[in-house]
Amino acid sequence: MDPMHLSAADLDQATIPQLARRMADGGLTAAGLTRAYLRRVVELDPRLRAVVAVDPTAESQAEESDRRRALGQSRGLMDGIPVLLKDNIDTRGLATTAGSRALSVPPEADAEVVTRLRAAGAVVLGKTNMTEWGNFRSPWASSGWSAVGGQTANPHVLDRTPCGSSSGSAVAVAASLAQVAVGTETNGSIVSPAGHAGIVGFKPTPGRVSNAGIVPITALRDTAGPMARHVVDAAILMAAMEGTDPSFTPGTLRGARIGVWRRTGFDPDVDRVVASTVELLRDRGATTVDVELPYQDAIQAVDRPAMVAEFRHDLERYLRTRTGAPRTMRELVEFNEADPVELSRFGQELLHDAEKARPLTDPVYRHQRLTATGLARRSLDETLAAHRLDLVMAPTNGPAWLARGADPSGPRTALPAAVAGYPNVSIPAGFAGPLPIGVSFLGGRGADEAVLRFAAAFEDAARARRTPAYLPGVA
Incomplete structure (x- = not known):
């Protein structure tokens, strides 16, 4: 070098x-x-x-x-x-x-x-x-x-x-x-x-x-x-x-028990990458068990309104620390309405929702948050325990879509670990043509180091990352 x-x-x-x-x-x-x-x-x-x-x-x-x-x-x-x-x-x-x-x-x-x-x-x-x-x-x-x-x-x-x-x-x-x-x-x-x-x-x-x-x-x-x-x-x-010691030792795939949350049907290339990942895990000595994580629709139904309430409370508290910034959600909405760029591509519907959000002392909000967090933790805890699993593997994403408009539906596998407050890591696993597809490894409570060690072992076995090609488009 x-x-x-x-x-x-x-x-x-x-x-x-x-x-x-x-x-x-x-x-x-x-x-x-x-x-x-x-x-x-x-x-x-x-x-x-x-x-x-x-x-x-x-x-x-x-x-x-x-x-x-x-x-x-x-x-x-x-x-x-x-x-x-x-x-x-x-x-x-x-x-x-x-x-x-x-x-x-x-x-x-x-x-x-x-x-x-x-x-x-x-x-x-x-x-x-x-x-x-x-x-x-x-x-x-x-x-x-x-x-x-x-x-x-x-x-x-x-x-x-x-x-x-x-x-x-x-x-x-x-x-x-x-x-x-x-x-x-x-x-x-x-x-x-x-x-x-x-x-x-x-x-x-x-x-x-x-x-x-x-x-x-x-x-x-x-x-x-x-x-x-x-x-x-x-x-x-x-x-x-x-601010901790950076010592790190990769783990091993051999002997691990991995739940496979396939999320089939979103895209055939995703299904293919997941299948090849399962085959690789088995070839390297891991045991895989197909699983379905429960409660996903129920989690999303109560998590989103709870997030809207938290967004208003937490963002307004942050804005008060910034010189020259709007101080309230209403002031932010008004700034965007007056700005020539902000609303040029899409609106601010979630900011309007946040203006009307319940305070964090409201019992409806408190029920929503407790329910969402509790169900998300149960979703992973119960699945890991029922099958004596070390981790759950799932597809991270489908092939990237054209960069315009709202995100289409995809595997949506980040939700349970995000709402539960559990660790999650995405690793390159394959491609759909020139477009990368990753897989995620979701851990239980406090499994951060175990997730990273396992990810390193998978990375070494899969060697799936490619240098970007900067293609202008896909025919």
């Missing part, structure tokens, strides 16, 4: 441990690595629209990392590693808009997760585009579109959706615009774009990473999480976000 010229293949294939060893040996500098990624942003992002802001201090951050290393004061594996942050994560002096032109004044302080990343020595490269307000403005929203960043493109086929809402983070990682990126998830917003971009996306148990300084949908289960080309990098980034 020539420190003066890091090729696209070098960046695509290198892991954080490999880069850290090269920096320790003097064969690579953090400044050289950072400049290589910045060149990629300049070269590719005009087609992708994944990055909404580049940190002007990125090179100086990297040079400071090199100085620490020269003095024998490296802060660990993440020191000097370029990271992109989703644009709903407060970053001092940089845009933090959640995709909305209403949040035009940068925040004055870092989110706690950014503070932890800086403490680990990570180089904050910039901010990534996202589906506006975390895809919680309209049921007709176009995934990956925001009034701030426009439409993010899927790097495998440029006229296809990247899904969302962590669209830019997923695309930037797939296209090697940074080594890793941070996304956030409330219901699928890490794992779904990871599946569509053909990368790793890990949604941890909420609470492991602080939500302080992150634009919310619902603070009860919003969580930041790592997005990476390699599971080991996701695990290392996750540790830095938590």
